[in-house]
Amino acid sequence: xxxxxxxxxxxxxxxxxxxxxxxxxxxxxxxxxxxxxxxxxxxxxxxxxxxxxxxxxxxxxxxxxxxxxxxxxxxxxxxxxxxxxxxxxxxxxxxxxxxxxxxxxxxxxxxxxxxxxxxxxxxxxxxxxxxxxxxxxxxxxxxxxxxxxxxxxxxxxxxxxxxxxxxxxxxxxxxxxxxxxxxxxxxxxxxxxxxxxxxxxxxxxxxxxxxxxxxxxxxxxxxxxxxxxxxxxxxxxxxxxxxxxxxxxxxxxxxxxxxxxxxxxxxxxxxxxxxxxxxxxxxxxxxxxxxxxxxxxxxxxxxxxxxxxxxxxxxxxxxxxxxxxxxxxxxxxxxxxxxxxxxxxxxxxxxxxxxxxxxxxxxxxxxxxxxxxxxxxxxxxxxxxxxxxxxxx
Numbered sequence: 001x002x003x004x005x006x007x008x009x010x011x012x013x014x015x016x017x018x019x020x021x022x023x024x025x026x027x028x029x030x031x032x033x034x035x036x037x038x039x040x041x042x043x044x045x046x047x048x049x050x051x052x053x054x055x056x057x058x059x060x061x062x063x064x065x066x067x068x069x070x071x072x073x074x075x076x077x078x079x080x081x082x083x084x085x086x087x088x089x090x091x092x093x094x095x096x097x098x099x100x101x102x103x104x105x106x107x108x109x110x111x112x113x114x115x116x117x118x119x120x121x122x123x124x125x126x127x128x129x130x131x132x133x134x135x136x137x138x139x140x141x142x143x144x145x146x147x148x149x150x151x152x153x154x155x156x157x158x159x160x161x162x163x164x165x166x167x168x169x170x171x172x173x174x175x176x177x178x179x180x181x182x183x184x185x186x187x188x189x190x191x192x193x194x195x196x197x198x199x200x201x202x203x204x205x206x207x208x209x210x211x212x213x214x215x216x217x218x219x220x221x222x223x224x225x226x227x228x229x230x231x232x233x234x235x236x237x238x239x240x241x242x243x244x245x246x247x248x249x250x251x252x253x254x255x256x257x258x259x260x261x262x263x264x265x266x267x268x269x270x271x272x273x274x275x276x277x278x279x280x281x282x283x284x285x286x287x288x289x290x291x292x293x294x295x296x297x298x299x300x301x302x303x304x305x306x307x308x309x310x311x312x313x314x315x316x317x318x319x320x321x322x323x324x325x326x327x328x329x330x331x332x333x334x335x336x337x338x339x340x341x342x343x344x345x346x347x348x349x350x351x352x353x354x355x356x357x358x359x360x361x362x363x364x365x366x367x368x369x370x371x372x373x374x375x376x377x378x379x380x381x382x383x384x385x386x387x388x389x390x391x392x393x
Contacts, residue, residue: 001116002231003104004138004146005087005123008155010100011040011076015069017132026066030056035245035327039071043155055290076100082131090123095231103143105231120158141166142227148177166225171198178222180215188212197223236336237274241284242266243330249288251325253317256285260313262382263331268306271333272366277302278333281312285320286328293320302337306362309333 007013012027026045030038034057041050041059048063059066080099088094090113093105106119113119120137127135138149140161149159161169175197176186188211194200200208200223208216221227242263250256260283271278282296295316299308313331 001106001139001141002143002146003091003106003120003123004143004150005083005102005104005127006136006138006147006150006154007083007100008134008136009040009042009046010080010133011071012042012045013133014072014076014079016042018075022067026050026063028056028059028063028066028068029071030059030068031070032056032068033245033247034060035247037245079131079133083127083133083135086126086130087123089126090119093231093233095233095235097235103146103231106139116160116162117158120160124156124158140169142222142225143229143231144179144222144227145169147179148173151177167198170201170223170225171196173197175200178219180218185212185215199223237276238336239332239334240267240270240274240276240278240336241282241330241332242270243284243328243332245328246326249325249327251322256317256326256329257314258382259329260317260331261310261379263329264306264310264313265379265382267331267333268304268309268362269366271304271336272362276336276338277304278309279335279337281309281316281331281333283313283316283320284328284330284332285322285326287322287324288327289324290327291324295320296334298335299333304362 011029015027015029016022016025024044025042026048027042028038028045028050029040030036034055036056038050038052038054038056038059040052045059045063045066048066050059050063050066056068060068076099083100084094084096084102087102087104091104091106091109093107095103097103104123106116109119110116113122116139120139123137124135127133134156136150136154136157138146138152138159138161140146140149141163145161145166149161150157152159173196175181175189175194178197181189189195189200192203192211194203197219200219203220205217205220208220210216212219244259244263246255246259278299279302280296280298282294285293287293297312297316299312303309309331
């Protein structure tokens with residue numbers, strides 16, 4: 001049996017806990033600027049239609065009486081750590097999948113904590129007592145069902161799906177609730193007469209794959225109660241990125257290059273802290289109509305150098321043919337290797353020398369930042385705030 005724990009409206013709930021006067025109010029996290037994006041909304045705000053990833057200006061129209069706040073990421077991270085410590089007291093096999101959710105493998109836990117319902121109730125109570133927040137818990141024999149179950153009675157919910165209940169649960173589960181089924185896939189399934197997950201089991205796996213690609217095989221497995229996904233205690237970092245919304249739309253390449261430089265500094269610093277090397281760099285742009293543009297390219301060799309990451313991102317940016325002004329710009333790296341993984345040495349000595357020099361600069365800057373703060377040393381180009389219309393969130 002697998003337990004999925006999901007904190008209820010985590011960011012907004014933290015703000016309401018820390019400031020009791022916000023209790024019962026529509027709290028919306030994402031900043032006060034109309035150009036921001038909603039990161040989280042309290043359940044009171046959700047009743048007005050406010051959702052995560054929604055532009056702030058739209059949230060203000062839907063909920064004009066809402067309390068709009070900037071995120072306090074360090075506080076959320078602190079409380080997330082406390083939640084994970086609590087969960088670790090129930091099972092040593094813990095997989096944190098985001099700042100506010102995690103899976104637990106409950107093998108052997110019945111002997112310690114009683115029935116699965118008792119375990120779920122104990123998890124909720126201990127988090128409430130030690131952290132001060134509510135969560136929703138789902139317990140099931142399959143990982144994907146545990147996640148779905150945790151969402152069924154939110155907020156402050158608890159749902160247990162026993163092994164013998166799985167067939168009926170699957171047959172009655174709307175296929176739209178299955179992770180990976182979005183609007184486009186949902187329309188395709190509807191045309192095929194698949195409204196519930198159990199309906200997919202009436203098709204052969206290869207027939208579903210012919211319509212849905214590889215996801216068709218996955219959907220068929222889920223429809224007959226097969227999910228081999230284990231609870232993985234340590235999740236490897238797959239990518240590192242940084243992005244920001246501009247205070248005004250722009251097509252000025254100099255401004256966008258400066259943004260890429262800022263993001264490269266942040267991404268490089270994160271890579272060095274995590275002890276990883278990047279093999280691929282990518283950029284993300286979003287225009288004023290919210291159309292997203294992404295580009296990626298392999299790096300000449302694995303690196304954690306901010307300068308090398310910036311140069312690659314700059315080349316990707318230069319190759320973009322912008323049709324409309326940009327409202328958001330971001331940069332990131334993927335295909336990460338652990339720092340101790342053997343890598344091919346540079347073919348030309350001058351390349352290796354340049355990388356070593358930049359690595360020494362990065363190490364020096366990291367040491368200063370650790371002692372005096374992240375803004376103690378900055379690139380000179382990033383000090384001209386008048387030409388850098390960035391919204392600091």
